[in-house]
Amino acid sequence: MLGLGELELKVMNVLWAAEKPLRVRDVLERLPGERKLAYTTVMTVLDHLHTKGWANRAKDGRAYRYTPARTRxxxxxxxxxxxxxxxxxxxxxxxxxxxxxxxxxxxxLRRALDRREPPENGS
Structure with missing residues (x-):
């Protein structure tokens, strides 16, 4: 996706697939791939996603739980x-x-356009 690096997109895919907010460790355990990433790497990626507006986070004790800021x-x-x-x-x-x-x-596209509300000013 435009604006996301390869690892950021993998992390977002994990968040989008989750049914509940996830901790860093939860994301780390669900990431696909042969190589195991460091906890701090995933934590940094989640922090960047939060800063970029892709992920929301809420404090849970000393950690954060992350959710996508918007749907895929x-x-x-x-x-x-x-x-x-x-x-x-x-x-x-x-x-x-x-x-x-x-x-x-x-x-x-035709179906979506047919259902669209007409503009108020008629244009």
């Missing part, structure tokens, strides 16, 4: 919005995407 879907939509706003030509980006969308993606 909200994060994805936010990244699309960021790309559109930074592109300098959102119309062209959207048109190019629309031409490259699969049939399934096109149907989803």
């Amino acid at each position: 879907e909200e994060a994805g939509a936010g990244l699309i919005r960021e790309v559109l706003e930074s592109s300098g030509d959102a119309d062209s980006v959207l048109l190019h995407f629309a031409r490259s969308a699969s049939g399934h993606e096109s149907r989803l």
Whole structure:
């Protein structure tokens, strides 16, 4: 995901899959991969994710418990919005995407647009 390093994305995937807030140790135990990471590495990554606004944390005794600041879907939509706003030509980006969308993606977009509330000013 745009704005996240490889390890940050792995940690976010653990947070998104969790059903409850996780401590650093919980995240460490759930991380996939052959090599075992240091506790302090995972703690630093979670701190960075919190600073970047990707994760929330709440004090639990001397430790923190972490949760995602937004769902995976909200994060994805936010990244699309960021790309559109930074592109300098959102119309062209959207048109190019629309031409490259699969049939399934096109149907989803049409359904979402059909359900959208009309703008108040009529534009």
